[in-house]
Amino acid sequence: xxxxxxxxNMTAASFAQHMANGISLGSLYAMIAIGYTMVYGxxxxxxxxxxxxxxxxxxxxxxxxxxxxxPWFMTFIGTIIATALLGVVIERAAYRPLRDAPKNSVxxxxxxASFLLENLANYLFSGRPMRFPDxxxxxxxxxxxxxxxxxxxxxxxxxxxxxxxxxxxxxxxHTKTGMAMRAVSKDYEIARVMGINIDNVxxxxxxxxxxxxxxxxxxxxxxYPGITPMLGVMPGLKCFVAAxxxxxxxIKGAVLGGFILGLGEILIVAFFPQxxxxxxxxAFIVLILILYYKPTGLLGETTTEKV
Amino acid sequence: MRVKKFFAAMLVSAVALTLLAxxxxxxxxxxxxxxxxxxxxxxxxxxxxxxxxxxxxLRGIKLANKLYPEINGKKIELVVADxxxxxxxxxxxAARLIEKDKVKVIxxxxxxxxxxxxxxxxxxxxxxxxxxxxxxxxxxxxxDYYFRACFIDPFQGTVMANYAFKKGAKKVAIVQEVSxxxxxxxxxFFKDAFEKLGGQVIEVANYQTGDKDFTAILTNIxxxxxxxxxxxxxxxESALLxxxxxxxxxxxxxxxxxxxxxxEFIDVGGKDVEGIAFSSAFDRxxxxxxxxxxxxxxxxxxxxxxxxxxNALGYDAYMIAYDAMKRGGTDDSTKxxxxxxxxxGLELVTGKTEFDKNGDPLKxxxxxxxxxxxxxxxxxxxxxx
Numbered sequence: 001x002x003x004x005x006x007x008x009n010m011t012a013a014s015f016a017q018h019m020a021n022g023i024s025l026g027s028l029y030a031m032i033a034i035g036y037t038m039v040y041g042x043x044x045x046x047x048x049x050x051x052x053x054x055x056x057x058x059x060x061x062x063x064x065x066x067x068x069x070x071p072w073f074m075t076f077i078g079t080i081i082a083t084a085l086l087g088v089v090i091e092r093a094a095y096r097p098l099r100d101a102p103k104n105s106v107x108x109x110x111x112x113a114s115f116l117l118e119n120l121a122n123y124l125f126s127g128r129p130m131r132f133p134d135x136x137x138x139x140x141x142x143x144x145x146x147x148x149x150x151x152x153x154x155x156x157x158x159x160x161x162x163x164x165x166x167x168x169x170x171x172x173x174h175t176k177t178g179m180a181m182r183a184v185s186k187d188y189e190i191a192r193v194m195g196i197n198i199d200n201v202x203x204x205x206x207x208x209x210x211x212x213x214x215x216x217x218x219x220x221x222x223x224y225p226g227i228t229p230m231l232g233v234m235p236g237l238k239c240f241v242a243a244x245x246x247x248x249x250x251i252k253g254a255v256l257g258g259f260i261l262g263l264g265e266i267l268i269v270a271f272f273p274q275x276x277x278x279x280x281x282x283a284f285i286v287l288i289l290i291l292y293y294k295p296t297g298l299l300g301e302t303t304t305e306k307v
Numbered sequence: 308m309r310v311k312k313f314f315a316a317m318l319v320s321a322v323a324l325t326l327l328a329x330x331x332x333x334x335x336x337x338x339x340x341x342x343x344x345x346x347x348x349x350x351x352x353x354x355x356x357x358x359x360x361x362x363x364x365l366r367g368i369k370l371a372n373k374l375y376p377e378i379n380g381k382k383i384e385l386v387v388a389d390x391x392x393x394x395x396x397x398x399x400x401a402a403r404l405i406e407k408d409k410v411k412v413i414x415x416x417x418x419x420x421x422x423x424x425x426x427x428x429x430x431x432x433x434x435x436x437x438x439x440x441x442x443x444x445x446x447x448x449x450x451d452y453y454f455r456a457c458f459i460d461p462f463q464g465t466v467m468a469n470y471a472f473k474k475g476a477k478k479v480a481i482v483q484e485v486s487x488x489x490x491x492x493x494x495x496f497f498k499d500a501f502e503k504l505g506g507q508v509i510e511v512a513n514y515q516t517g518d519k520d521f522t523a524i525l526t527n528i529x530x531x532x533x534x535x536x537x538x539x540x541x542x543x544e545s546a547l548l549x550x551x552x553x554x555x556x557x558x559x560x561x562x563x564x565x566x567x568x569x570x571e572f573i574d575v576g577g578k579d580v581e582g583i584a585f586s587s588a589f590d591r592x593x594x595x596x597x598x599x600x601x602x603x604x605x606x607x608x609x610x611x612x613x614x615x616x617x618n619a620l621g622y623d624a625y626m627i628a629y630d631a632m633k634r635g636g637t638d639d640s641t642k643x644x645x646x647x648x649x650x651x652g653l654e655l656v657t658g659k660t661e662f663d664k665n666g667d668p669l670k671x672x673x674x675x676x677x678x679x680x681x682x683x684x685x686x687x688x689x690x691x692x
Contacts (some may be wrong), residue, residue: 021522149556224519226575269523276483277513
């Protein structure tokens with residue numbers, strides 16, 4: 001019975017606080033998971049460097065504000081553009097030469113790109129943690145009442161995530177570029193034959209995915225302000241899990257997966273404090289269960305493998 | 308195969324050479340147990356990865372030797388040996404100090420693995436060794452001949468429990484970095500000591516190295532309203548933990564261990580880490596004993612700078628040996644060992660010292676805080692013996 005004691009003792013205020021924490025963590029996961037799912041949708045590959053793109057975006061923002069003293073909103077726009085470019089460059093350098101190589105080669109190349117970024121950051125910025133610049137407008141506390149305190153950024157994160165999702169869905173479903181993306185993701189050989197410049201479409205996909213990662217990274221930095229070269233590793237893994245849980249290749253699925261993971265991690269500690277050391281395991285247990293019962297993920301479609 | 312044979316040949320010749328050197332050495336010195344000097348071995352890494360720490364401690368030892376050069380009418384001669392920050396080398400060097408140089412007592416090392424490499428050698432030769440800053444509990448465990456001047460890592464937990472209790476805390480929560488031996492050790496000792504003093508530990512929460520989000524465990528803790536939160540762990544995680552606690556409106560004071568004493572802790576934590584408290588071995592802002600004042604003055608004169616904790620621990624290791632020889636009135640190794648074990652209320656630079664059954668010192672620690680973005684001394688806690 002003692003195991004369930006936390007249920008009985010949970011006050012409304014505590015529960016509200018846990019929910020706020022969980023939603024903001026889930027939104028962050030969702031933003032980063034979108035990048036994984038888009039690349040997978042188009043190239044059928046897992047971009048292992050995605051977590052490290054998040055890390056680089058944090059450093060871009062850090063250098064913009066703390067070192068070069070550029071106003072924060074301009075830095076953020078610059079960070080998003082720079083990160084999108086970084087994504088495109090990585091695709092061009094590490095994945096494009098392997099376009100017609102076996103899938104495994106691209107996967108290995110992605111792992112290589114990830115290590116390269118981590119070690120480059122370690123070399124350039126040193127391993128000592130740096131503090132993400134403080135933006136008082138976003139990091140201030142708002143007392144909601146009943147003893148619940150919520151950081152302003154926690155309101156901003158879900159809103160930005162939802163706006164990004166809506167914009168992205170519009171691009172994918174209602175624009176010409178989006179149509180080309182969908183065509184490439186269905187069958188890129190045929191898309192190529194039909195006159196679609198698939199290299200361009202893939203570049204755009206990487207740019208959008210990385211821009212999403214940058215937005216996620218900025219919000220991540222404000223919420224958890226210690227940045228290190230290894231910062232992207234764990235979020236990268238978790239968001240990959242989120243993308244798979246939601247159905248990899250499906251953008252709405254990635255957002256759903258992100259929320260499930262973020263809320264789940266917080267609530268498992270809320271209701272079972274004894275398990276606080278095992279919360280990382282939660283993400284991976286969810287992954288195993290989903291893969292076992294619904295291998296295509298919650299919103300994933302079953303497709304028959306073309307030969 | 309060839310490579311293996313080559314290494315085997317190298318090994319055999321190395322052993323042979325060591326043996327020869329050993330024989331030659333003892334041969335030359337036979338009958339040379341000089342009646343006018345007592346030899347004290349200094350066993351420190353003076354080259355290699357740990358050279359910086361070893362060098363600091365050597366300064367402390369040399370300074371003590373300068374201030375206290377004689378014992379029982381004999382001159383104390385330091386035999387300085389470099390263990391090269393290398394475990395294999397450390398074992399050789401320790402054997403050489405004992406076999407060839409016939410030292411009566413050994414001081415050092417910086418670095419637990421180096422000290423452990425010498426563990427069995429001093430134990431079998433029955434020559435006492437006093438570690439300077441080797442903090443791993445394994446160094447002195449099951450070894451009657453190894454002592455140390457520094458406190459072991461988990462001992463800080465006891466110190467902080469005493470401090471928390473002294474500050475009037477009744478209910479504490481513990482948040483530990485569960486994947487880190489250091490943090491778990493501190494947390495366990497804190498819990499044992501705090502409960503023994505009559506306090507109550509209302510929650511023990513865990514997190515993993517590398518975690519960024521602590522809001523869930525902190526929200527749980529907030530509901531229980533502890534007086535103090537003891538959160539030993541890595542400085543980056545700890546700084547984020549404290550930041551998030553303040554965001555959630557937790558007002559309780561945070562306490563931790565000496566890992567917090569890095570600039571990064573203040574950089575990441577910013578104004579949120581102001582007012583925390585943690586334990587440390589030594590602080591130059593306040594000399595707590597008469598010996599410390601003497602040490603500080605002599606150090607400034609000799610080296611034209613401010614002493615660090617490593618200087619102090621080197622000095623103290625020498626003083627423990629000196630005190631034992633003085634009380635024992637002898638330079639017989641076994642008797643020195645017994646005298647060290649019987650050390651009582653010895654005033655050293657880093658506090659009043661005596662040893663527990665493992666050979667680890669029971670002594671006070673300084674408590675520091677962060678004020679205006681700087682580490683600041685606030686208190687000294689003596690542990691009840």
